[in-house]
Amino acid sequence: MLKRNLLTLAVLAGVGFLPLTHAADQPEDGMYQPAVQAEGDSSRPVVTPLVDDRWYIAPFGTYVKPGGDRHSDIDGYGAGLGIGKMINEHFNVELRGFYNSFDDQNPRPDGSKGRWDLAGGTADLQYYFFRDTFSPYAVIAAGGMNSYVNGNSGVGVIGEAGLGFTYEVNDNFLIRSDARYRYNNNLNAHLNPGTDEFHDLVVNVGFVVPLGPKPVAVAEVQPAPPPPDCSTLDSDSDGVNDCLDQCPGTISGSQVDDKGCPIRLEIKGVNFKFDSAELTQNAMSILDGVAESLINYPQKNDIEVQGHTSSEGTNKYNLRLSQRRSQSVADYLSQKGVTNKLTARGYGEDQPIADNSTEEGREKNRRVELVWSEETK
Structure with missing residues (x-):
């Protein structure tokens, strides 16, 4: 018991x-x-x-x-x-x-x-x-x-x-x-x-x-590990190491200066309906992504929206067409919430980047670019 x-x-x-x-x-x-x-x-x-x-x-x-x-x-x-x-x-x-x-x-x-x-x-x-x-x-x-x-x-x-x-x-x-x-x-x-x-x-x-x-x-006070060497890092893949980059988070595809700040961005794939400034559905989809990047980017520099054409047609006609097309892009980006000051300007066929004697070259010359203002960087 x-x-x-x-x-x-x-x-x-x-x-x-x-x-x-x-x-x-x-x-x-x-x-x-x-x-x-x-x-x-x-x-x-x-x-x-x-x-x-x-x-x-x-x-x-x-x-x-x-x-x-x-x-x-x-x-x-x-x-x-x-x-x-x-x-x-x-x-x-x-x-x-x-x-x-x-x-x-x-x-x-x-x-x-x-x-x-x-x-x-x-x-x-x-x-x-x-x-x-x-x-x-x-x-x-x-x-x-x-x-x-x-x-x-x-x-x-x-x-x-x-x-x-x-x-x-x-x-x-x-x-x-x-x-x-x-x-x-x-x-x-x-x-x-x-x-x-x-x-x-x-x-x-x-x-x-x-x-x-x-x-x-x-x-026991243990020293913190040394920070990584910024000279070997390029966090935003813009070609400028993090030690020198004064504009971190650069929008992918941008051309930058030696300080890592954006100068120019070619918006590839932005097409318009034939002989018109009306954006195609595919162009609007591409611009939606550009607008999101601009909204998230901390530097709110003034941006010139540049329109360019190939050499087909008269120079006067191409100049007017490029102006209307650049204005169409600027308006669309503003409607999507981009707060940068956007100025539309058409350059017609005056600034080619490829040979206008070939269709491949003419296709490259029909483009829209964003150019950041130097004064506000």
């Missing part, structure tokens, strides 16, 4: 600790601190996670609820001392010595009742679910114990398992308590008729005194 009750107690206590382990994933002021990095600084202070690995001493008092095999219904008490070491965030190891005593119901030869005197020691392994002001843990232990009762004594082995907690009052003083199931085998010493195996409940209450100062985090 006692074993079943102890198992139930251990399970319930373990379930009760589970939400605490989740709540304490980020300790506010515990022994183990996460790394900290400052934002927006050229140097980065880094705090290395602390590991409190001090030695400690742990005196304690004990309440003993003996099992039925000892034929004792009278609870007992005792005391002990532990010497241990914190290993890391989760584990402690500890050596403990103890003395327990309680009355025995079996009479002595003279008719008086005897007494159980238990003296022993264990090696403990404690697992802390988390470290904080309140720190729950599980413990297992193994060791030996000398039992004395009614004039007989015998040395046996013991094993313990249980749950407990510590409460940190300050850096060098913690309150500690745990409840343990203790198994004792007296190895055929025959101290009690019928069995050499005993099962007890042990409750320990005491305190822990860590030796020496608690480790303090020291921030």
